[in-house]
Amino acid sequence: RIPDTVSDEQALFVGDVLATGFWATRISEITKDDTVLIIGAGPTGICTLLCVMLKKPQRIIVCEKSPERIQFVREHYPDVLVVEPENCKDFVIQNSEHGGADVVLEVAGSEDTFRLAWECARPNAIVTIVALYDEPQILPLPDMYGKNLIFKTGGVDGCDCAEILNLIEEGRIDTTPLITHRFPLNEIEEAYRIFENKLDGVIKVAIY
Template identity: 75%
Template sequence: SVMLKQPKRIIVCEQSEERRNFIRAHYPEVLITTPKECDKFVKSNSDHGGADRVLEVAGGKDTFQLAWQCARPNAIVTIVALYDEAQTLPLPDMYGKNLTFKTGGVDGCDCEEVLQLIEQGKIDTTPLITHRFPLSRIEEAYQLFENREDGVIKVAIYNE
């Protein structure tokens, strides 16, 4: 979806080697880094000392902090992730960044537009769907997804 906005570059920070390999195989134009190297990598691969836009979708223990640290001054940081614990804005550390934060979960309001983009071939979700289950086996599908088994990324459920 980010590619629809035609950014100059996309950098993905991903801990999982399996997911990094997936990105390399399906999106070779995307730059990839790990959480350990992310801040340095983003700063060395951006024009203004950090990312113009950051999407935080992981919701891990340190991912909120990593998101705002990778952002350049006056950037927009969008938080889609859901955290197990409250996050803190360390304002003294953020001083001078002048960041804009946007928050919220998955917005169902744009589903019709997203489905049209998929139908038009502007978004290809095919590589993301790693498993398919009939509706009668939905519990098994949820278990697979929840436990991140068998290299699952997305599960498609179909009516038998």
């Protein structure tokens, strides 16, 4: 049940992308000493970021290629470091104490980002796969020799929704900045056109 003090917009992503980010953060075993890398700053990536921020790790790095999404992260979460994919590995090594990220959360979902995730991880790191892939991914074990990585993945369910709603009620999670566009139901086709074609800086659309 949505608490009376939580608006519909505040609760809108609880059962989907926010629950995914919360689950991924929970299984990643993040500590306050960690450098955490999040690959992908789409809606699921931002929800993952919000949940990682609750753990207060030493450092959070977000890897993203879209200029609009990079600007969004810098505007709303100025303490988070942002880097583009082509510079990500070197940047993570320079901004971590152990030769790479202690925890990597892969939210982008491409062949390149899957490889980037384990390449940016330090030896004995945790790599959590949040993304869904169109094709099977390959673990090139000879290239990974000596990394001793722990991979975590799985399917998210709604078991954390009550806890997430409590965090929203307490003001500790706010996903409303993700809603960049709002449309009435009779303009649903225009809403889909903007969302599908990624126009006008759209991230999420709310329909009333």
